[in-house]
Amino acid sequence: MRTLRVRPKSRRMQAALVLASAALITVGCGSSGSSGNGGGTGTAAGQKVPTANLPVLQKIGKGEGKLNLIAWEGYLDPIWVKPFEQQTGCQVNAKYAGSSDEMVSLMKNGGGGQYDMVSSSGDADLRILYAGDARPVNINLIPSWKQFYPAFKSPPFNTIDGVHYGVSLQWGPNVLMYSKKKFATAPTSWSVIYDPKYKGQVTVPDNPIQIADAALYLQKHKPSLGITDPYELTQPQFQAAVSLLATQKPLIEKYWALASQEIFDFKNGNATLGAGWPYQVSTLKAAKFPIGDTIPSEGATGWADTWMLAAKAPDINCAYMWMRYISTPQVQAQQAVNYGETPDNSLACSYMDKIQAGSCAQYHANAPSSYFKSIALWKTPIATCDNGKPDCVPYADWVAAWNTQVK
């Protein structure tokens, strides 16, 4: 125990060292701090994408032999990654992220010169773009892009002023999952996850964007609030959604952080109801668990993912080869069937049915536009509402409310 005692003399020396190193670091940071980061208003209005003028690749050259991707769990299945590696010689290294926020942090500093691409969703894309962490993409080098549904060719979440920062991937709904052991028929409303009858059986994502799910529910059930877009909430609308989630908290068995946690809880009977992704549904089905999934009458929130190119991507040729490959109808179909989501490529439908009969209709690859409209796709909540007024609650407040008022 003697080592823990600090004699006065050496303590004074330590203090001096601390002060000296503090002074050094302050000087070092002070000089770089003056360069500033720009922005700071917390809104996208009037902001420019810092990387908009970076030159784009004109011709795909020889591959670098590797490709480092940040992806959602289930997005880099060997079924389509292996053939890509064999065709191009680009070895794919996967880093799986559990939430959009995590993807934004991993992409900090242009991917840090380490990561090449990220399969981020609409709620993360703008934050990555405006932080200057993505770089423009020459869409002419990706031939299959012409076959995409119009809504996903140049969507506002990955294309700014006609400049593409990646290529759209797939989209889909956040479904209501239920255990068929407990529910003979599918629930028709999201109200079940707010119903005290199911206390201790509900599991929802540990993610601030859940506030939009509550807002979507209130949009239909409390029209007096006047919610038109679950991602653009005024302060009273936002508070209503947050208090709905606060009353839901006692019913929650677990806020899941990883898809595998939700799978574990359904399998072991800790949860019988929950909000989740089709990935969990297909994994549980593959394990022969009686799981059901549905899009209730209120509609659902959903995601539309993009393979975004990191500003400092070290393996740019392999990245373009990947974008070319992942956009083709065959590969789009493989990922759609495997993960259970809707492809962006309009020609993928027939390939899906070849892999698994009826899957094209099951995953809505040929659904009418009314289906598309029933899904409120994730986007970053910003302070400026669509009507131009600065009345909306920005995402930072969503995170704070999730951590302090809901959880």
Next chain:
Amino acid sequence: MALTTATEPGGHRERDGFGLRVSAALWRRPWARATILLTPPLAWFVLIYLAALVVLLITAFWQINPFTTNIERIWSFTNFSQIFSSSAYRGVIGRTVGMAAAVTVVDAVVAFPFAYYMARIASPRTRTALFVAILLPLWASYLAKVYSWLLIFTHGGALDWGLGKVGLSQVHLIYTNWAVFTVFCYIWLPFMIIPIYAALERIPPSQLEASQDLGARTWRTTRSVIIPLALPGIVAGSIFTFSLTLGDYITPLLVGGTSANFMGNIIYTNIGIANNVPFAAAMAMIPIAIMAVYLLCARALGALEAV
């Protein structure tokens, strides 16, 4: 070779003149030897350890741009006032400190008789076996241990099964703070047993005999002789269990429920997910401050002076 030349600093040999001169110079100046020996670890300590803490301290006074989450180097106390003005964050701090204190007390109570048995009663062979039993779990992965508790606590898991066998009703422990508490107590127990064992082993048997000769019975001897002499070990163990609980976030994340927000979780979500490093840094200063107070109290009690 070096030894012979060192003992004969006057002896000259043409062949390895340089090495000889260096070793001779070092022999004449002991402070030079000490400097050369100590500089690398000291530089490591200052550069890697202290510098990291200083950077943490500085970052805590910055902010992030709420939209792009880039760090903005503007000095303010916003992060700290945010922590202390929010009842939710104050609740998290209170919950974390309470959990750390409860885990420490329970671990000390469980570890003391165990360590006493090992140090003073068990035969050498039993003692070795007990040591293996304590140290073996430390070889296993932390995650594997937490997940195994998840399998024990889960609906229809080992605990439910065992209770059913003895005719008791099932308890709902998974995703509660009781589950977090149990797992913490289990995981940090070896860190409490070993220092207490080391302290108890060093108590001379003559002192216990003296106590008995003076008429003290078992309880009096324990209270007046054994516990005071074992106190440094208990404090050392409590520093481990307390600080480890204070900073852990994986156990609450995996076995905790809706109220399992601890300081470590706030730091983790702010760095790993929300990318709000300044806020996380401010939050990280709080366990450091708590530990500093804890160590000062321990010192004031004299627990760090003995032995």
